[in-house]
Amino acid sequence: MKDVRDALMVGHTSDGTLVRRPLSPHLQVYRPQMTSVLSIMNRVTGLAASAGTVLLVWWLAAAAAGPAAFEHVQWFIGTPVGLFMLFGWTASLMYHFWGGLRHLAWDAGWGYELDKTHLTGWLTIGATVVSTVLIWVAGLLVLRS
Amino acid sequence: MQEAISIKVRRSQLGRVRGSGAAGSGVHHWYAERVTSIALVPLTLWFVFSMVRLAGATQESVAGWAGHPWNTVLLLSLVGMTFHHMQLGIQVVLEDYVHDRRVQSLAILANKAICGLLGLLAAVSVLKLALL
Numbered sequence: 001m002k003d004v005r006d007a008l009m010v011g012h013t014s015d016g017t018l019v020r021r022p023l024s025p026h027l028q029v030y031r032p033q034m035t036s037v038l039s040i041m042n043r044v045t046g047l048a049a050s051a052g053t054v055l056l057v058w059w060l061a062a063a064a065a066g067p068a069a070f071e072h073v074q075w076f077i078g079t080p081v082g083l084f085m086l087f088g089w090t091a092s093l094m095y096h097f098w099g100g101l102r103h104l105a106w107d108a109g110w111g112y113e114l115d116k117t118h119l120t121g122w123l124t125i126g127a128t129v130v131s132t133v134l135i136w137v138a139g140l141l142v143l144r145s
Numbered sequence: 146m147q148e149a150i151s152i153k154v155r156r157s158q159l160g161r162v163r164g165s166g167a168a169g170s171g172v173h174h175w176y177a178e179r180v181t182s183i184a185l186v187p188l189t190l191w192f193v194f195s196m197v198r199l200a201g202a203t204q205e206s207v208a209g210w211a212g213h214p215w216n217t218v219l220l221l222s223l224v225g226m227t228f229h230h231m232q233l234g235i236q237v238v239l240e241d242y243v244h245d246r247r248v249q250s251l252a253i254l255a256n257k258a259i260c261g262l263l264g265l266l267a268a269v270s271v272l273k274l275a276l277l
């Protein structure tokens with residue numbers, strides 16, 4: 001016994017043999033569910049949205065530096081890689097935005113019931129898709145005009 | 146046999162956790178994360194709306210837009226709230242997944258530095274666009 005906490009982890013199987021129980025069952029034990037998958041997604045999109053801010057800083061710094069630097073960043077955003085990054089940033093920011101509202105509702109004490117949790121989960125996914133598509137359609141329309 | 150049991154094992158569970166958690170600062174980190182996220186709800190909506198309207202804009206029109214006092218103030222607020230929220234969020238991820246204490250401490254410091262510098266660079270750029 002390496003640790004006193006091990007004493008709390010001893011259990012019996014049905015035939016009476018002693019087993020060492022896991023102290024905290026981890027991810028691999030569970031089937032993916034709406035609750036856990038969306039929770040992980042909130043973190044992943046938070047990190048992706050953070051990475052996307054580099055694009056924002058570059059864009060702002062280039063605008064401050066002058067027309068030549070600004071044209072360069074505008075050119076980069078127009079390349080396939082740039083467009084992919086901008087789209088990824090939009091989508092992750094939208095997920096984190098809607099998922100964040102869901103978390104704020106929980107913090108206010110609302111929406112813990114399983115049916116409400118599932119409803120707001122689907123709403124988060126739906127709102128992410130709809131808002132991301134709307135932003136890009138609107139952006140492309142502005143670009144055309 | 147006595148040698149095998151380290152001093153750590155003989156300490157009480159309370160003694161072991163003291164000083165290695167959020168002792169004293171309580172819910173500050175959690176609370177700051179919520180406050181910044183609430184501020185970011187309207188700011189993000191405004192930002193996304195503005196970016197759509199500025200799609201393909203020239204440097205001149207972006208500078209004109211950023212120079213409008215309200216836009217300058219909202220941009221600075223957005224930058225401040227975004228990079229503060231980002232620093233808090235990334236720190237939680239580092240605390241959860243980086244298990245080596247020394248590496249974790251260094252990663253948290255690096256995160257603070259990177260978020261701080263990016264935020265300052267963005268803020269100075271906004272000010273330069275607006276004031277110069």
